[in-house]
Amino acid sequence: MDPDTDIGGALHRFPITNHSAIIAARSDDQLVRRRAFDTILSSYWKPAYKYIRLKWQAGNEDAKDLTQGFFTNAFEKNYFAGYDARKASFQTFLRTCLDGFVANERKAGRRLKRGGDLDHYQLDFTTAENELAAHAAASTLSAEDYFHREWVRWMFTLAVEAFRRHCDDAGRGIHFQLFERYDLNDDDKQVSYASLAKEFGLEPATVNNYLAAARRDFRQIVLEKLREITATDEEFRTEARSLLGVDVK
Amino acid sequence: MRWLSDDKLNRLRAVVNDPDFSSTKYTIVKELARGGMGTVYLAEDRELDRRVAVKVLNTPDVNDDLKNRMAREAQIIARLEHPGIVPVHDAGTLPDGRVFYAMKLVVGSRLDEYAAGASLRDRLRKFQAVCDAVAFAHAHGVIHRDLKPQNIMIGSFGEVLVLDWGVAKIVQPQIDADFRRSICENLRQSAAEQTMEGTVIGTRHYMSPEQARGEIDQLDERSDIYALGAVLYFLLTDQAKAGKAAKAVCSKAMADAKENRYSSASELSADIGRLLDAEPVSAYRENVFEKASRWVSKNRFLVLLVLAYLLMRIFFIFTTRP
Numbered sequence: 305m306d307p308d309t310d311i312g313g314a315l316h317r318f319p320i321t322n323h324s325a326i327i328a329a330r331s332d333d334q335l336v337r338r339r340a341f342d343t344i345l346s347s348y349w350k351p352a353y354k355y356i357r358l359k360w361q362a363g364n365e366d367a368k369d370l371t372q373g374f375f376t377n378a379f380e381k382n383y384f385a386g387y388d389a390r391k392a393s394f395q396t397f398l399r400t401c402l403d404g405f406v407a408n409e410r411k412a413g414r415r416l417k418r419g420g421d422l423d424h425y426q427l428d429f430t431t432a433e434n435e436l437a438a439h440a441a442a443s444t445l446s447a448e449d450y451f452h453r454e455w456v457r458w459m460f461t462l463a464v465e466a467f468r469r470h471c472d473d474a475g476r477g478i479h480f481q482l483f484e485r486y487d488l489n490d491d492d493k494q495v496s497y498a499s500l501a502k503e504f505g506l507e508p509a510t511v512n513n514y515l516a517a518a519r520r521d522f523r524q525i526v527l528e529k530l531r532e533i534t535a536t537d538e539e540f541r542t543e544a545r546s547l548l549g550v551d552v553k
Numbered sequence: 554m555r556w557l558s559d560d561k562l563n564r565l566r567a568v569v570n571d572p573d574f575s576s577t578k579y580t581i582v583k584e585l586a587r588g589g590m591g592t593v594y595l596a597e598d599r600e601l602d603r604r605v606a607v608k609v610l611n612t613p614d615v616n617d618d619l620k621n622r623m624a625r626e627a628q629i630i631a632r633l634e635h636p637g638i639v640p641v642h643d644a645g646t647l648p649d650g651r652v653f654y655a656m657k658l659v660v661g662s663r664l665d666e667y668a669a670g671a672s673l674r675d676r677l678r679k680f681q682a683v684c685d686a687v688a689f690a691h692a693h694g695v696i697h698r699d700l701k702p703q704n705i706m707i708g709s710f711g712e713v714l715v716l717d718w719g720v721a722k723i724v725q726p727q728i729d730a731d732f733r734r735s736i737c738e739n740l741r742q743s744a745a746e747q748t749m750e751g752t753v754i755g756t757r758h759y760m761s762p763e764q765a766r767g768e769i770d771q772l773d774e775r776s777d778i779y780a781l782g783a784v785l786y787f788l789l790t791d792q793a794k795a796g797k798a799a800k801a802v803c804s805k806a807m808a809d810a811k812e813n814r815y816s817s818a819s820e821l822s823a824d825i826g827r828l829l830d831a832e833p834v835s836a837y838r839e840n841v842f843e844k845a846s847r848w849v850s851k852n853r854f855l856v857l858l859v860l861a862y863l864l865m866r867i868f869f870i871f872t873t874r875p
Contacts (some may be wrong), residue, residue, distance in 0.1 A: 319861055460565050461554050487568045488561060516575035520649060523569035548566055
C-alpha cells in the first residue's frame with residue numbers, strides 16, 4: 305500500500321459526494337466524526353507540515369511532532385467543530401489554529417510525544433521533506449500565501465492520484481495515460497494529438513475525445529474534493545475561484 | 554505521488570477550465586481574448602477546413618442568466634446580416650454545458666490600434682462605416698450599448714466590423730416583426746433580468762449620461778449615438794487638422810441631453826460624409842469667411858486655375874506694354 309496515501313482510507317475510496325467533511329466534523333457520532341477528520345487530515349497534513357517547517361522554521365523532527373500533535377489535538381479536542389464559515393474560510397481557520405497550537409507548544413517548551421492517536425496514520429514525511437529539499441520555497445511569499453499555494457498543490461496532487469484510481473477502476477487506464485502524457489508532461493516540448501495517436505494506436509479524433517472526457521472527469525474530481533472540505537456553498541465557490549480561477553455554481 | 558511544479562499546476566488549472574469541444578466540428582487552436590463573460594478562441598472548423606473565432610462561456614457552472622445572455626448575443630448577431638457586423642456561423646451548447654458560438658475570424662486590428670497610423674481622412678471613413686453598421690442595427694431595433702474602439706475591428710482589406718454585442722438591447726418592436734418576435738419571445742426573461750433599472754452596463758468613457766446613471770429604460774439609439782460621438786472624439790484627439798465642424802459633430806453626438814444629439818446614426822454618418830466632402834455639416838453654422846475658406850479648400854484646383862490665368866493676364870499686360 306502506498307504509505308503516502310494510506311491515511312485513513314478517505315483518498316483510497318475517493319468519495320464522489322456532496323457531503324462536507326467540515327460539517328460532518330461536528331457530528332456526535334464518533335464514526336462519522338472520524339471519517340470527516342480523515343478527509344480533513346488527508347487534505348491538509350502536507351501543507352501544514354511544510355508550513356511549520358518553513359514559516360515556523362522548525363526542524364524536521366520538530367515539524368513532524370508538531371504536525372502529528374496538532375491533528376491529534378484537533379481530533380481529541382474537536383477543534384474543527386468550532387469553525388464558523390461566516391467568519392473565514394476553513395483554510396484560514398485551520399492555519400490560525402495551527403499557528404496558535406505551534407505558538408503554545410513553543411511557549412510551553414514542550415517536547416511532543418510522536419504519534420499519539422495518529423500512530424495508525426502513515427504520513428509520508430520523507431517525501432514531504434524531499435520535496436522541501438528539492439524545491440526551495442519562494443521567500444517572497446507571505447505565510448498565508450505560502451500555505452495556500454502548498455494547499456493548492458496538494459489538492460491537485462490528490463486529485464491526480466484519485467483520477468488515476470478512478471480510471472483504473474473504470475477500466476479507462478488509457479484516458480489517464482493520455483492525460484498524463486499530454487497534460488502532465490514533464491518535457492518542455494508539448495506533444496501533439498497526432499503523435500499521441502501514433503503512440504497509442506488511436507485516431508487523432510479519439511485522442512481528442514478521450515482527453516476531453518479525462519479533463520471533464522478530472523475537473524469533477526477536483527470540485528468534489530473541494531466540496532468535501534468546505535462548509536457552505538459560498539465557501540465552496542470562493543475556494544473554487546481561488547483553486548481554479550473561475551466562478552462555479 | 555508525483556511532485557507538481559508551479560508550471561504544471563497552472564497547466565492543470567487551465568486544463569480543467571478548457572471548454573470541451575470533442576462533440577463539435579471545432580478544434581481549438583489558441584486563446585485570442587478573454588472577457589468577463591466569455592473567451593474567444595481561434596479554432597479550426599474541421600468540416601469546412603477553415604479557421605473561425607469561437608466565443609465560449611468562461612466556465613460551465615455559471616448561472617442561467619449568463620448562458621441566456623450568450624445565446625441572445627449569438628441570435629442578435631446572426632440576425633444582423635450586414636458587412637459591418639461579424640457574421641455568426643454556428644451556435645450551440647458544449648457537453649460541459651457551456652454555450653458557444655462560432656463566427657467569422659477577423660484578421661486585422663482594433664480601431665484604437667488602427668488609428669495610431671491612420672490619417673484623419675482614413676479615420677473618418679472608417680468611423681462612417683461604423684455609423685452605417687450601427688444604423689443598420691438600430692433599424693432592426695437593436696442598440697449595442699458598449700460601442701468603443703476596442704469593440705471595432707478593421708480587417709486586413711479595410712473592412713470595418715462592429716463586435717461584442719453581448720450587452721445589446723432590443724428596443725424597437727415595430728421595425729421587423731419576425732425579427733423581433735424570434736428574439737424577444739425567446740429571451741424576454743433574460744432581457745428583463747439583464748436590464749434591471751439601476752444596472753450599469755457598458756464602458757465608462759464611452760457611456761452616455763443616462764447609461765452611466767443606470768437609467769436602463771431611458772436607453773435608446775441616441776445612447777449609442779453618444780458612444781459613437783465618444784469614439785469620434787477619440788479619433789479626433791490628436792488631430793490638429795480636425796476643424797471646428799468636426800468638433801461640432803462630435804459635440805452634438807455627445808450632448809448631455811439626448812434630445813440634442815443626432816436622432817439617428819444615419820444622420821451622424823451623413824454629417825461625417827459631408828465632412829469628408831468638405832460640405833457644410835448640420836451640426837455647425839459657418840460664418841462667411843469659413844464658408845469661403847471651405848469653398849476654396851474644396852475647389853482648390855479651380856482656384857489655382859483662375860489664379861494662374863490672372864497671373865498670366867497680368868504678366869501679359871506688363872510684357873506687352875509699349
